[in-house]
Amino acid sequence: MQRLTKHRNILFCLSIFVYIALFYLIFHFYGRGMPTAALVPVIAAGLCYGLRGGILTGVLSFPANSLLLVLCGVDWPERLLGGGGIAGTIALVVQGALVGRLRDLDSSLRSARNTIQLEIDERTQSYNELKKAEGKLSAIIKNSPDAIYISENTEGRIDRANNAFLDLLGYRTEEIEGTRIADLSPHPGSTYDCTTGEKVTIDDTYLEHLMEQLHLFFEKGVITNWEFYLVDKQGTLVPVESNVVSLLDDRQERIGDVGIIRDITRRRQEEATLRETYAFLDNIIESSIDCIVISDGTGKIIRANTSFLNLMGWNKADLPGKATSDFSPFCYETYRCTTGETITIGDDYFEGMHEQLTRMFEEGSVSNWEAYFLRSDKMLVPVEQNSTILYNPQKEIIGAVGIIHDITMRRVAENRLHEANEFLDNIIESSLDCIAVSDKNGRITRVNRALLELLRYDSPDDLIGRLPSAFAVDDEGVYETTTGDLVTVGRDYFRKSVDSTNRLFAEGHISNLEFYFKRRDGILVPIEENIVLLTDKQGERTGAVGIIRDITQRKQNELEMMRQRDQLEATNKELEAFSYSVSHDLRAPLRGIDGFSQAVIEDYGKLLPDEGRHYLERVRAASQRMALLIDDLLKLSRLTRREMHQEKIDLSALAREVFQNIQAADPHRQVHYSIQPGLSVKADKTLVRVLIDNLLGNAWKYTGKTKHPVIELGMTRNVTRPDVHPVSGKAVFFIRDNGVGFDMGYAEKLFSAFQRLHSPDDFPGTGIGLATAQRIVHRHGGTIWADAKPNEGATFYFTLQEEPSYGK
Amino acid sequence: MENKTIMIVEDNQDDLDLTMRALKKHHVLNEIIVARDGAEALEYLIGREGKDPRNVLPELILLDLKMPKIDGLEVLRRIRAHGRTKHLPVVILTSSDEENDIVESYEHGANSYVRKPVDFERFVEAANQLSLYWLVLNEFPHKKGS
Numbered sequence: 001m002q003r004l005t006k007h008r009n010i011l012f013c014l015s016i017f018v019y020i021a022l023f024y025l026i027f028h029f030y031g032r033g034m035p036t037a038a039l040v041p042v043i044a045a046g047l048c049y050g051l052r053g054g055i056l057t058g059v060l061s062f063p064a065n066s067l068l069l070v071l072c073g074v075d076w077p078e079r080l081l082g083g084g085g086i087a088g089t090i091a092l093v094v095q096g097a098l099v100g101r102l103r104d105l106d107s108s109l110r111s112a113r114n115t116i117q118l119e120i121d122e123r124t125q126s127y128n129e130l131k132k133a134e135g136k137l138s139a140i141i142k143n144s145p146d147a148i149y150i151s152e153n154t155e156g157r158i159d160r161a162n163n164a165f166l167d168l169l170g171y172r173t174e175e176i177e178g179t180r181i182a183d184l185s186p187h188p189g190s191t192y193d194c195t196t197g198e199k200v201t202i203d204d205t206y207l208e209h210l211m212e213q214l215h216l217f218f219e220k221g222v223i224t225n226w227e228f229y230l231v232d233k234q235g236t237l238v239p240v241e242s243n244v245v246s247l248l249d250d251r252q253e254r255i256g257d258v259g260i261i262r263d264i265t266r267r268r269q270e271e272a273t274l275r276e277t278y279a280f281l282d283n284i285i286e287s288s289i290d291c292i293v294i295s296d297g298t299g300k301i302i303r304a305n306t307s308f309l310n311l312m313g314w315n316k317a318d319l320p321g322k323a324t325s326d327f328s329p330f331c332y333e334t335y336r337c338t339t340g341e342t343i344t345i346g347d348d349y350f351e352g353m354h355e356q357l358t359r360m361f362e363e364g365s366v367s368n369w370e371a372y373f374l375r376s377d378k379m380l381v382p383v384e385q386n387s388t389i390l391y392n393p394q395k396e397i398i399g400a401v402g403i404i405h406d407i408t409m410r411r412v413a414e415n416r417l418h419e420a421n422e423f424l425d426n427i428i429e430s431s432l433d434c435i436a437v438s439d440k441n442g443r444i445t446r447v448n449r450a451l452l453e454l455l456r457y458d459s460p461d462d463l464i465g466r467l468p469s470a471f472a473v474d475d476e477g478v479y480e481t482t483t484g485d486l487v488t489v490g491r492d493y494f495r496k497s498v499d500s501t502n503r504l505f506a507e508g509h510i511s512n513l514e515f516y517f518k519r520r521d522g523i524l525v526p527i528e529e530n531i532v533l534l535t536d537k538q539g540e541r542t543g544a545v546g547i548i549r550d551i552t553q554r555k556q557n558e559l560e561m562m563r564q565r566d567q568l569e570a571t572n573k574e575l576e577a578f579s580y581s582v583s584h585d586l587r588a589p590l591r592g593i594d595g596f597s598q599a600v601i602e603d604y605g606k607l608l609p610d611e612g613r614h615y616l617e618r619v620r621a622a623s624q625r626m627a628l629l630i631d632d633l634l635k636l637s638r639l640t641r642r643e644m645h646q647e648k649i650d651l652s653a654l655a656r657e658v659f660q661n662i663q664a665a666d667p668h669r670q671v672h673y674s675i676q677p678g679l680s681v682k683a684d685k686t687l688v689r690v691l692i693d694n695l696l697g698n699a700w701k702y703t704g705k706t707k708h709p710v711i712e713l714g715m716t717r718n719v720t721r722p723d724v725h726p727v728s729g730k731a732v733f734f735i736r737d738n739g740v741g742f743d744m745g746y747a748e749k750l751f752s753a754f755q756r757l758h759s760p761d762d763f764p765g766t767g768i769g770l771a772t773a774q775r776i777v778h779r780h781g782g783t784i785w786a787d788a789k790p791n792e793g794a795t796f797y798f799t800l801q802e803e804p805s806y807g808k
Numbered sequence: 809m810e811n812k813t814i815m816i817v818e819d820n821q822d823d824l825d826l827t828m829r830a831l832k833k834h835h836v837l838n839e840i841i842v843a844r845d846g847a848e849a850l851e852y853l854i855g856r857e858g859k860d861p862r863n864v865l866p867e868l869i870l871l872d873l874k875m876p877k878i879d880g881l882e883v884l885r886r887i888r889a890h891g892r893t894k895h896l897p898v899v900i901l902t903s904s905d906e907e908n909d910i911v912e913s914y915e916h917g918a919n920s921y922v923r924k925p926v927d928f929e930r931f932v933e934a935a936n937q938l939s940l941y942w943l944v945l946n947e948f949p950h951k952k953g954s
Contacts, residue, residue, distance in 0.1 A: 584874045584903040587926060591903075592822035595928035599829060620928070627926035631905070638907075 008048030015044030020068065027072045035065040035088045042092045046099025050107070054096025062089035147240075147263070149181070152247065152256035156180045159256075168240070168263055170233035181259070184230045192229075192237035195265040196272065200229070200237050221246035221254065227264065239264050291383075291404035294390075297397050299324045311383075311406055313376035324402075327373045329380060335372075337380040338408040339415060343372070360400075364389050370407070382411045434527075434548040440541050442467050454527075454550050456520040468546075471517045472497075473524060481516070481524040482552040483559070489516070489524075504544075508533045514551070526555045572641065579637045586630050593623040632768035639775050644684040651679040651688070651733070655713050658692045662700050671703060676714035679733065683780050683800045691776040694769040695735045695796050701763050702739035702794065712736045719797060730799055738793040747786055773798070812943050813839040815866035817849040817883065818901075819875045826928065827870065827901070830935035838943060841866055846878030854890045865896060868942045871918075873902040873909055881909075881916055888917040897942050 019040045026034035038061035046054030065088075141148050147165035149158045161176045169176070169184060186192055191201040210228055217223040224243045232238055240261045247256040285292050291308035295301050301322045309316060312327055329335060334344040353371060360366040365388035372380040385404040392398045428435050434451035438444050447463050455471050457463055463470060473479070473489050481487045497515065504510040509532040516524040528551045534543045597616045605613055655675045663671070681688070696711065703709035713735050742750075742757045749755040751774040756767040773796075777784040780800045788794035814831070818824040824842060831840070843849035849871075852863050869887070873880035880900065887893045899920040900913045913921050922938065925931050 580904070580906060587903040587924070588820050588823060590926045591826065591924055591928070591931070594926050595822070595826035595829070595931065598928040599826075624927050634905075 012041065012044050012048045012053075015041040019064075023065075023068050024072070033065065033069045033072065033074060035061070035092075038065055038088075038092050039095060042096040043099045046096045046101075047103050049100065050104040051097055051100035054098070054100030054103075055093055056096070058089065058093030058096035061092045062086070065089075144260075147261040148259065149176075149261070150247075150256065150258050151181075154254060154256070156182060156257065165261065168232070168238060168261065169230060175233075186229050186231050186237055192231065192235065194229075194237040194239065195263075196239065196268045198272075202229070217244060217246075221248070230261070239268050241267075288403075291406070292401065293324070293404065294399060294401045295324050296399040301326075302399065308404065311375070311381060311404070312373065318376075327375075329372050329374045335374070335378065335380040337372070337382065337411075338375075338406075339382060339411045341415070343380055345372070360387055360389060364391075373404070382407050431547075434550070436463075436468070436546045436548065437543060438468065438546075439543045442544075444468065444470075445543065451548065454519070454525060454548070455517060471519070473516050473518050479516070479518075479522075479524045481526060481555075482519075482550075483526060483555045485559070487516070487524060504531055504533065508535070517548070526551050528554075575637065576641060579634055582630060582634065587627055590623040590627050590630075594620045597623075629766055629768075632766045636768055636772055636775060639687065639690070639772060639779070642687070644687065644779060646682055647685055648680055648682050649685050649688055651681050651692075652677050652713075654685070654689060655679075655692050655696065658689065658696055659711075662693075662697060666700070669700075669704070669709075671700065671709045671711055673711040674713070679713075679715050681731075681733075681800050687776045687779065688800070691773050691798070692735075694773045695798075698769055698796075699735055699737035699739065699794075701765065702741075702758075703737050704739070704763065706737075706739050708738075710738050730801070732797050732799055734795050734797045736793065736795040741788040741790050741792050741794045743790050744786075744788060747788070750786055751784070812867040813841055813864065814939070814943070815841040815843060815849065815852070815869045817843045817846065817869065817871045817875070817880070819845050819872065823872070823924065826931065827935060830928070830932040831939060833932050834936035834939065836935075836939045836943070838867075838939070845875050846880065846883040849883055850878065850886055853887060853893050853896075865893065867897070868939070869896055869898045870901045870938070871898055873900060873904060873913070881912055884913065884916045884918060897946065899938060899942065901938075 019037050022037040022040065023034055026032075026037065038058075041064075042054060042057045042061055045057035049056075141150075141160075141162050144162055145164055147162060147168045149161040149165050151157055152159045157178050157180050158176055159178075161173070166173060166176060171179075186202045188202050188204075188207055191199055194200045206229075213223060213226050213228070217226075222243075222245045226242045226244065228240060228242065229237045230240055241264045242259050242261045244257050244259040246254045247258060249255050285303070285305050288305055288307060291311045292303075292305045293301055293308050294303040301319060301324065304314075304319060304322075308314075309319070314322070329345045329349075331345055331347070331350055334342060337343045349372070356366050356369045356371075360369075365386070367386045369385050369387060371383055371385065373383050375381055383404045384407045385402050387400055387402040389397055390399045390401060428446070428448045431448055431450055434454050435446075435448045436444055436451055437446035444463050444466055447460050452458070452460065452463070455463075473493070476489055476491065476494075478486055478488050493516075500510055500513050500515075509530070511530045513529045513531065515527055515529060517527050518524055528549045529546055531544055531546045533541055534545060536542050597619045600608075601613055601616050608616075652675050659673055659675070663669075692713075696713070699711045703711065713733070715731055715733050717731060719732050719734075740758070740763075746757050750757070751770045755771075756765065774784050777798045777800065782799035782801060784796065784798040786794055786796050814836070816824060816827055818827065828840060831838075841852065843852055849869075853865065853869075855862075871880045871883060875883075880902065884898055884900075887896060887898060894917075897919045898917070899922060900909075900918045901922050901924060902909065903924055905923045910921050920938070920942075922934055925934060
């Protein structure tokens with residue numbers, strides 16, 4: 001039937017051809033028309049096209065038959081309009097309709113059967129596939145590395161569990177079937193050993209979270225990535241992640257669950273390790289003294305440590321929303337800097353920044369990048385930073401990390417160093433002494449103006465790079481010098497030079513070295529030099545500094561002094577001879593005067609009136625006094641000439657001894673004396689004895705008329721000489737009495753020879769004692785002065801040491 | 809005591825007269841030989857060169873230091889150098905009280921050193937004590953032999 005339908009057009013055309021052929025054959029043999037032949041196409045049409053095809057072909061058979069008859073020569077009207085024609089046509093139409101209908105019925109039946117067959121085929125296929133799928137599923141479930149359980153009831157009892165599930169918790173199939181999931185869950189409040197190695201307590205937080213998840217599951221029927229704990233057969237807690245799906249029946253009622261469970265012990269451990277690693281890194285970042293700041297690709301700060309916050313003066317709360325641009329200073333702005341300077345950010349600064357940034361993007365990182373950061377208080381902080389760009393695995397920039405170091409202190413130190421260098425430069429340049437610096441090879445690296453002037457050079461370049469031999473005396477010979485004398489430089493000079501150099505290298509420095517420098521014009525300048533070798537921290541020699549002083553003037557002075565000393569010595573000799581002759585020659589006539597006056601008195605006294613005798617006695621007294629004066633004068637001059645022997649003297653003991661001698665010479669007087677014990681001094685003992693003898697003798701003498709005489713010898717440090725020499729803080733000795741004293745108005749005359757403030761009748765003496773005392777004090781480099789009031793006593797202060805002076 | 813002679817070596821006439829007077833005042837009646845300078849004294853004591861001295865030696869020499877030609881110290885040195893006179897007591901009687909003079913005098917073998925006081929009375933006293941000591945109390949080795 002189907003084939004018929006497929007080829008029905010050909011069949012129908014064939015039937016038309018058969019009809020036409022049949023019609024002609026019959027007409028040919030029988031001589032008459034055969035309209036019944038049209039039955040062929042009508043039946044064919046009915047078969048091929050159904051009811052409507054049959055009827056239509058039946059109707060069309062009438063004109064077709066008519067046309068064929070005309071073609072065969074039959075008269076048109078007669079034959080055509082015969083009763084047989086119309087009846088035949090009607091019969092054909094009916095025939096066609098019948099056949100067509102039949103055919104239609106057959107078609108419907110066929111198609112219904114086909115449909116049923118198809119359905120059956122499909123179902124069979126589905127069933128087979130289902131069976132196959134179920135087999136696969138079972139295999140999958142059985143062999144799944146994830147634990148799977150199926151509960152086909154609403155109580156959560158496990159009906160099936162796969163091997164992985166059994167392995168996970170260590171149960172056998174028969175032990176697990178019928179167990180509820182809840183029975184495998186840990187007890188609230190209990191503490192378990194966990195497979196991760198930790199101890200875990202099932203606390204309320206855990207339970208709350210569990211309940212929350214359960215609600216969610218009952219509500220939606222499915223839950224994914226649900227993390228909770230199960231307890232295995234040994235009672236160990238196992239962290240798991242689970243997907244659970246409810247099984248529903250046709251009415252969407254829950255009839256069971258399927259759970260897929262994965263042991264996440266490993267993951268938990270890895271997470272813990274990762275957390276530790278993060279915490280470790282975090283600690284490093286946070287505890288770094290250097291500032292660490294991490295920004296994302298847009299420059300927004302995503303992480304900054306406390307050091308950085310402190311540097312910027314930010315709080316942690318300030319951080320969100322901050323970007324690296326927030327600490328960049330603005331161009332052409334002037335800021336105060338933490339170094340104390342005021343800094344204007346110019347184009348050059350930004351050019352430098354740009355250069356560094358370009359380098360960072362080209363090379364991925366940049367080190368020791370010096371910049372300024374703008375603090376929250378608008379102060380600039382000089383920093384040094386190492387910046388590295390951060391990439392993701394796709395090599396896209398995801399940010400940058402900067403490690404920043406505040407270099408304020410370094411800058412300040414650098415500035416100070418710079419200032420110190422300038423300061424030093426100024427000192428060197430303005431020094432009156434000549435200064436030369438050389439490198440480790442002895443080549444001159446620096447000279448100051450004074451040295452250039454000394455050596456008559458115009459520019460430092462004349463000397464820099466040369467060896468000091470450029471201005472050293474290089475050959476024996478006779479030279480003109482700046483002192484105006486000629487000097488002979490011999491072998492000794494060079495030997496001394498070599499010795500000095502050796503000493504310099506042995507000791508590292510050498511002082512007060514006297515040499516000659518040769519000026520550019522060949523004239524020698526006497527100099528004094530201190531040289532210090534410069535060494536670095538490792539003790540390696542890096543060069544030397546020489547400080548040179550022109551001692552022309554000193555040399556001239558020395559020569560002058562030598563001449564003067566010679567002169568002085570000659571004068572002294574003369575003075576000595578003079579004194580000697582005074583002692584002899586001046587006294588001899590006095591003896592004559594005295595002796596002969598006495599002779600006159602003795603031999604001719606009776607011839608003289610009383611007055612004459614008296615006068616002669618006066619002559620004698622005068623000559624004797626003059627003899628005394630001469631003697632004292634000689635003593636004084638001897639003190640000047642006497643050689644001194646410095647030794648340590650127990651002044652207290654010496655004074656006691658002197659005092660006892662004085663007392664012994666005048667045993668009737670009662671004088672209270674006090675001598676401070678433990679006084680000592682370095683001086684010439686003989687001279688000091690004379691000094692003390694004079695001063696104590698004076699005190700003794702001038703307390704002669706005092707009722708309760710007191711004499712005191714001591715030492716003080718709290719007295720200053722009112723006039724010339726400040727002696728504050730020095731040991732000053734004093735001898736104090738409560739005798740007649742004197743008017744300070746005459747104090748100046750006190751220490752001159754033969755000057756007396758009292759008449760010899762009141763207090764005998766020649767007036768040489770204090771002059772002697774002063775001379776002794778002066779010879780020791782000390783000073784002596786007095787403080788007194790008439791009738792209240794006198795204090796004599798003296799020192800026996802030179803004024804402290806530098807360099808000794 | 810009377811036969812003992814004293815030699816005074818003194819260039820100053822005043823001093824000489826006063827010394828003589830001082831001695832006389834204390835009744836020192838010994839013979840007094842006066843030499844007016846060192847040369848004269850040496851000539852008397854040890855004679856000129858090549859000649860043997862014939863003079864009787866004094867018992868005591870009072871010697872001034874500061875004299876023209878040959879001074880006292882040189883005289884003393886030569887006295888001590890000569891065998892004939894080396895034990896003679898020599899008292900230096902001079903104006904000087906220079907430490908140097910004193911030390912040198914003793915070093916050259918002076919027996920005593922006396923400074924002439926200006927006060928004549930003290931001079932007399934000194935002369936008296938000198939003569940008393942050296943002429944009366946003191947014993948000399950050569951006296952025993954002669």
